[in-house]
Amino acid sequence: MQTLDTEHTLSCCILRRMNKPLKGIDVFLNWLTPSQHGSATSYLIASGLIVAALLGRLAIAPSESGMPFLTFFPAVMLAAILGGAGSGLFAMLVCVVLANYMFIPPFNSLSLTFNAHVFWTNIVFCAEEMTVILVVEAMHRQHSRFITTNHLLEKIKESEQILQNSAAVLRESEERFHVMTSNVPGIVFQCHRDANEDRLRFTYVSNGAEPLLGINAMAIQMDENEFIGRIADKHSCAFHDSMTRSQANLSLWNWEGAILTAEGQMKWINLRATPRRYGENICMWDGVAINITDSKTNEEELLRSQHMLRDLSAHLENVREEERKHIAREIHDELGQVLTALRMDVSLARLSFGESNPQLMERLQSMTQLVDRTIDSARHITSSLRPGALDLGIVAALEWLAEDFTGYAHIPCELVMNNGDITLSEFSATAVFRIIQESLTNIARHAAATQVEIIVTRTDDHLCFDIRDNGKGFDLYSVANHKSFGLIGIRERVAILEGDLAINSKLGRGTSVRVCVPVA
Known part of the structure; x- marks a missing residue:
């Protein structure tokens, strides 16, 4: 093939070199080519040449001098050159008639009597002119072929350049x-799959396969199992399912999973490819597979850190509740007993000495009221730290919470209990109680509601609490962009319980907070 191309190039060079000195002649011959003139123009040229030849013949010698075809011969030749074979034949016939009429006796007439000399003179003239006409026609055709060849060479030259x-x-x-x-941090690939086959074929794999998997790109193109066979078993099913969905719906193929390299190292990759139809049954993907091992490792570390923080938060919350319980019991047992004894002593002193001393009676009465207020404050502090009703279970705690909310917020609060076992562990019951307590606090501060409901429902594996009000509601998006520590605390407690939280609210249509926690 290389030899043929070399010979073709040399031939073109030789023809181009031969063509350079002939370009001037080619322009002249192009003008002489009969195809450059119309048929009527050719016959007009021939007529003009005949007239010129006749005038020339009359000017050179008289009609009786012989040589009847003296100037007609070049006229016919020029007519053939300028007008082609048809024009030459036309000029030859007219010249024969004119020569016989004007220059062959009897003059100025056409004799029908056979004359051998005249006959052979005409034959010789016609034969010579026919020879000239044929030669000129051959030259015309050769020139036409030359023009065609030159045109083809120019086209070939242009095509070669293109x-x-x-x-x-x-x-x-x-x-x-x-x-x-090669600079993409991963593998750029093209693959296809026939709808009637399960085999995935790679038609292109970039050189990024070598640094990512330690496998030559051509090896993957020859055997797709060099890639597919290295996918971790626990991720292989997801790989094929995502590929099948992408082929069926012509949707983006997005998969990430672990793959074993040639060195035995496990790497995480993210594969993204765009599908397109190729024929009736073939789906073709163009995509890229990127190494996400570092980001996956960082993600796992972040998840571990989040779990550790959540465990720490749960531990701190548990410690805080235990400390509240301890302080509440200390206040109830120690301070409560002391205040009760003090009140009894004040009451005894009032009975013993108050009647004899009105001024002392007044002071003792004031002391009794002060001790009563202190006892009420101690009880309120104890309830705030940890309601005693929590020791009786979540139901008793919610009943106390609804009654207490109605008392201090002056908003009716109804507790609705559906059928089912409503039992939680102490830790879960405390967390749920704090969630509902924080929700009621938010209602009292911001909702401007006139009615509140706490609805408790039980499913097979979840216990759900709905706190609803008919207040003014709020914009969830605007609240999400602000630091609301109450909502943050609710979300954190729900996350510790591994439950679900849903908050729905619209301006002017109230708010609903739904908390679902798993139960055994």
């Missing part, structure tokens, strides 16, 4: 594409 330019552009595009795919 092909060279296209090849250069293609090489540049290929080099640019290979540089781009």
Whole structure:
């Protein structure tokens, strides 16, 4: 093939070199070519040449001098050259008639009597002119072929230049594409799959396969199992399911999973590819597989940190509740007993000495009221730290909470208990109680509600608490953009319980907070 191309190039060079000195002649011959003139123009040229030849013949010698075809011969030849074979034949016939009429006796007449000399003179003239006409026609055809060949050479030259330019552009595009795919931090690939087959075939794999998997790109193109066979078993099913969905719906193929490299190292990759139809049954993907091992490791570390923080938060919350319980019991047992004894002593002193001393009676009465207020404050502090009703279970605690809320907020609060076992562990009951307590506090501060409901429902594996009000509501988006420590505390407690939280609210249509916690 290379030899043929070399010979073709040399032939083109030789023809182009031969063509250079002939370009001037070619321009002249182009003007002489009969195809450059119309048929009527050719016959007009022939007529003009005949008239010129006749006038020339009359000017050179009289009609009786012989040589009847003296000037007609070049006229016919020029007519053939300028007008072609048809024009030459026309000029030859007219010249024969004119020569016989004007220059062959009897003059100025056409004799029908056979004359051998005249006959052979005409035959010789016609034979010579026919020879000239044929030669000129052959030259015309040769020149036409020459023009055609020259035109083809020019076209070939232009085509060669276009092909060279296209090849250069293609090489540049290929080099640019290979540089781009080589610099992508992963594998750029193209693959296809027939709807009637389960086999995935790779038609292109970039050189990024070597640093990512330690496998040559050509090896993956030859055997797709060099890639698919290295996917971790626990992620293989997800890989094929995502591929099947993408092929069926022509949706983006998005998969991430672990894959084993040639060195035995496990790496995480994210594969994204865009599908397109190729024929009736073939789906083709163009995509990229990126190494996400570092980000996956960081994600796992972050999740571990979050779990540790959540465990720490749960531990701190548990410690805080235990401390509240301890302080509440200390206040109830120690301070409560002391205040009760003090009140009894004040009452005894009032009975013993108050009647004899009115001024002392007044002071003792004031002391009794002060001790009563202190006892009420101690009870309120004890209830705030940890309601005693929590020791009786979540139901008793919620009944106390609803009654207490109605008392201090002056908003009716109804507790609705559906059928089912409503039992929680001490830790879960305390967390749920704090969640509902915080919700009621928010209602009292911000909702401007006139009615509140606490609805408790039980499913097979969840216990759900709905806190609803008919207040003014709020914009969830605006609240999400502000630091609301009450909502943050609710979300954190729900997360500790591994439950679900849903908050629905619209301006002017109230608010609903739903908390579902798992139960055994």
